[in-house]
Amino acid sequence: MILKGKKGIIFGALNDMSIAWKVAELCVAEGAEIVLTNAPVAFRMKGDSNIKTLAEKLNCPAIPADATRIEDLEKLIDESMAHFGGKIDFVLHSIGMSINIRKDKPYTDLNHDFMLKSFDISSISFHKLMQSLWKKEAVNDWGSILALTYIGAQRIFPHYSEMAEAKSMLESFARSFGYHFGERNNIRVNTISQSPTMTTAGTGIEGFQEFLDYAENMSPIGNAPAQACAEYCISLFSDYTRYVTMQNLYHDGGFSNMGMNPAILNK
Numbered sequence: 001m002i003l004k005g006k007k008g009i010i011f012g013a014l015n016d017m018s019i020a021w022k023v024a025e026l027c028v029a030e031g032a033e034i035v036l037t038n039a040p041v042a043f044r045m046k047g048d049s050n051i052k053t054l055a056e057k058l059n060c061p062a063i064p065a066d067a068t069r070i071e072d073l074e075k076l077i078d079e080s081m082a083h084f085g086g087k088i089d090f091v092l093h094s095i096g097m098s099i100n101i102r103k104d105k106p107y108t109d110l111n112h113d114f115m116l117k118s119f120d121i122s123s124i125s126f127h128k129l130m131q132s133l134w135k136k137e138a139v140n141d142w143g144s145i146l147a148l149t150y151i152g153a154q155r156i157f158p159h160y161s162e163m164a165e166a167k168s169m170l171e172s173f174a175r176s177f178g179y180h181f182g183e184r185n186n187i188r189v190n191t192i193s194q195s196p197t198m199t200t201a202g203t204g205i206e207g208f209q210e211f212l213d214y215a216e217n218m219s220p221i222g223n224a225p226a227q228a229c230a231e232y233c234i235s236l237f238s239d240y241t242r243y244v245t246m247q248n249l250y251h252d253g254g255f256s257n258m259g260m261n262p263a264i265l266n267k
């Protein structure tokens with residue numbers, strides 16, 4: 001129960017494959033109270049596995065908010081604080097989408113209006129969220145703000161396209177706002193750089209299975225599954241990591257420090 005008494009907002013649980021879904025389940029299992037949120041369209045998803053079924057299962061509110069809209073974020077924060085009867089201890093930003101990838105545009109022929117929208121959803125939303133939390137002084141001292149990212153921000157993975165730039169920006173926002181939150185409230189801001197993971201966002205990338213297999217073979221411990229990512233997130237919301245801030249933390253079975261693995265040459 002390492003999150004006993006803590007209160008948090010979890011963005012990005014779309015279905016039971018979502019990393020945020022596993023984080024939400026584990027938060028509650030570890031004693032936290034949570035509010036779930038996602039874009040309004042996610043609330044219209046049919047089937048057994050959607051944000052509404054998760055909210056019922058975990059007995060928590062689910063509040064629609066488009067993370068690119070400040071009005072939605074402010075309303076979400078106000079309603080969450082009213083629900084908790086006080087401030088928030090942790091927030092997970094688990095949001096990513098590339099319009100150019102969705103539309104199959106090659107990197108050498110990107111549509112820049114789509115690119116701006118992709119950056120707004122995948123990165124600027126993180127700044128908008130943190131700025132809204134900052135202005136409302138909504139996070140308790142020693143709280144934790146976390147976003148999910150990918151090593152495509154540092155290295156070239158050609159099919160990752162404009163998401164490389166989106167994730168670089170996201171990681172930079174974590175460092176920059178981490179300074180301000182740290183100075184004012186001892187609040188930490190980090191990003192977790194996760195292995196490729198079979199989710200709706202992941203599978204939108206061309207050749208994703210090959211990509212996943214390559215990373216699996218390259219990493220000494222293998223790809224980190226979504227459940228293990230959730231466990232790492234929980235540790236960063238807990239009081240055991242209070243001095244970890246402004247970091248991009250690799251959670252990838254060792255992939256990021258590999259140069260060559262004979263396991264791949266042998267194949």
Ligand SMILES: NC(=O)c1ccc[n+]([C@@H]2O[C@H](COP(=O)([O-])OP(=O)(O)OC[C@H]3O[C@@H](n4cnc5c(N)ncnc54)[C@H](O)[C@@H]3O)[C@@H](O)[C@H]2O)c1
Nearest residue numbers: 012014018019039067095096148149196197199200201202
């Ligand atoms: N799957 C992977 O291989 C992988 C690897 C590293 C990092 N990540 C990152 O993990 C995070 C979660 O992705 P996932 O893999 O669980 O996939 P996912 O598709 O389950 O989650 C992406 C979420 O973003 C939400 N979203 C999109 N537009 C939004 C908006 N305007 N407002 C609010 N929410 C919006 C979607 O509804 C969805 O819930 C993303 O940041 C992703 O880039 C994923």
